[in-house]
Amino acid sequence: MKLNLFKRSMIFATFFGSCLCIALIVASLGTTHWVDARARRLSNPIESEGRISFGLFEGHKELNFGYGWRNHDFSIKAGTHPARRWAWCGTAAQLAVALAASAGACVLAALGSAARSRCSPRPLLLCNSAIVLFTLGAIAVWLTEFFLRLQHNVMSDEDLANTWSSDMTADLGLSFWLIVAATITAFINNVCILIAAADGRDVDTIAPALEEKVNGAIMLY
Template sequence: MKLNLFKRSMIFATFFGSCLCIALIVASLGTTQWIEARAKRTSNPLESEGRISFGLFEGHKELNVGYGWRNRNFSVKAGTHPARRWAWCGCAGQLGAALAAAGGAAILAALASAARARASPRPLLISNSLAVLFTLGAISVWLTEYFLRLQYNVMSDEDLANTWTSDGMADLGLSFWLVVAASISALANIICVMVAMADGRDEDTIAPALEEKVNGAIMLY
């Protein structure tokens, strides 16, 4: 039994949704705006100012103690990241799994839309569901760490020793919201597949009905 044009279109649409999901996850991993924070020194809060932003692997810091800005890029990983090891590993690991699931969903969507015979939508649903699950897991881990730790401090031990503080001055950045958008994209794929499954019409069932109507019109004539 062949898929009708509507079903093929809905399934093929999930290919683009999966590609978008992949692009958003890669962008979130490669950018440095998971957290954006301001800072000041408790010893001279009026003269000092700081800006810190960092992602899962790299960050940027600008500090001014009253004598001009000092800019510095820094690399971060588990153990040296402002987020604790469990949060860094949990977030990075789940995003990697989500990336693999979205890649699998893109391949399955391309194969299913190109197949002549009707293909089972279950693998496509499973792969997109995994992408949603892992992105939501990464979001949950990062939000937990943000509310427990990062909103109070993103400074290094060296900066803390120099009386710098970011308490109450940190916000979730663009990179985090890219993961939220990736999760929404994968969820939209699931909706497309379910809509396609709900449409019970196929080419092999539509054609006889159309042929019967044509024959009836000829007989009436």
């Protein structure tokens, strides 16, 4: 049974959606704005100022003690990530699985839209559901860490010793919202797949009726 144009179009649309999911997840992993925060020295709050932004693997910190800005890059390898180990490991691991599922969804969507015969949408549906599941898991883990710890403090032990504080100045950055966008995109992909699966029109269901009419016309002659 051959796929009609509508089903092909809906399945092929999920290919672009899956590519977008890959781009969003990779961008979130590679950027340093999962959390953006400001800081002040409790001992000198008027003249001091600080800005901190970080992602899952690295970050950037700018501190002004009152006599000029000092820039400092930090990474998880140095053990200076503001989030606790369970939080960034859990978030990164789930995003890695979501990224693999996005790649699988791309391949399945390309093969499904190119196939001449009807194939089961279940594998494609499962891949996109996995993207939704694991990105939501990453979001849940990061939000938990944010509300329990990061919104109260993103400073290192050395900065805390110098009376720096970022209490209640942190915000979720663009990198985090890219994952939210990836979740929505994968959910839209699932909607497209379900619509294509629910559409019962196929080329071969129309062909027998047309063939019968043609044969009837030939018999009249």
